[in-house]
Amino acid sequence: MILSQMWMAVNAAPAQKLGEWLAVAFIGVMFLMVIVTGVFYFQIGSLWLQAFLARAHISLIQVVGMKLRRSPAKDIVRWKIMATQAGVAISTQELETAALQGADVERAVLAMIRAQQTGQEITWNDVIAEDTEQRLRDGS
Incomplete structure (x- = not known):
């Protein structure tokens, strides 16, 4: 779907082409950010949730810090x-x-x-x- 929108933007009139291309590029970047954020939260969030449910008192910041320090x-x-x-x-x-x-x-x-x-x-x-x-x- 995104590729078809890009193709339509390329073949559109010059004034319209830039606006549509920017909109498609913006949507693509936002989609990529959502995917990266989702993967990050799945890894970090699942550890935090496990600790939270067990009442182990580990904050989300601590889990992120451990990942950054490669612990x-x-x-x-x-x-x-x-x-x-x-x-x-x-x-x-x-x-x-x-x-x-x-x-x-x-x-x-x-x-x-x-x-x-x-x-x-x-x-x-x-x-x-x-x-x-x-x-x-x-x-x-």
Whole structure:
């Protein structure tokens, strides 16, 4: 349909041709912007919606920031939901920082959950430090 409108604009009278061509070009650009925005919102919005429905308190801005920093946003959302549902308070920033450091974040979150269930007092920084030490010892 857009191509037929462009063809009609090319074959129209010179004064009409420019106006019609600009209208078709404007519609084409708007259509492209809608497609790009839709893809963006589908990727980002689905992660945010998943966190929102699980009451994990991750803002849309945080998800966008994770994507821009090339953090594993999908994993971070999953880990945050795990921690939230278990009643463990770990911030999204702490999860992202640990992931960017190369820590085994899923194992660390599970360790925090187990520690809370057994009544042990342990902090997120202690768990990540232990993971870092273990990675250095193992040489991986």
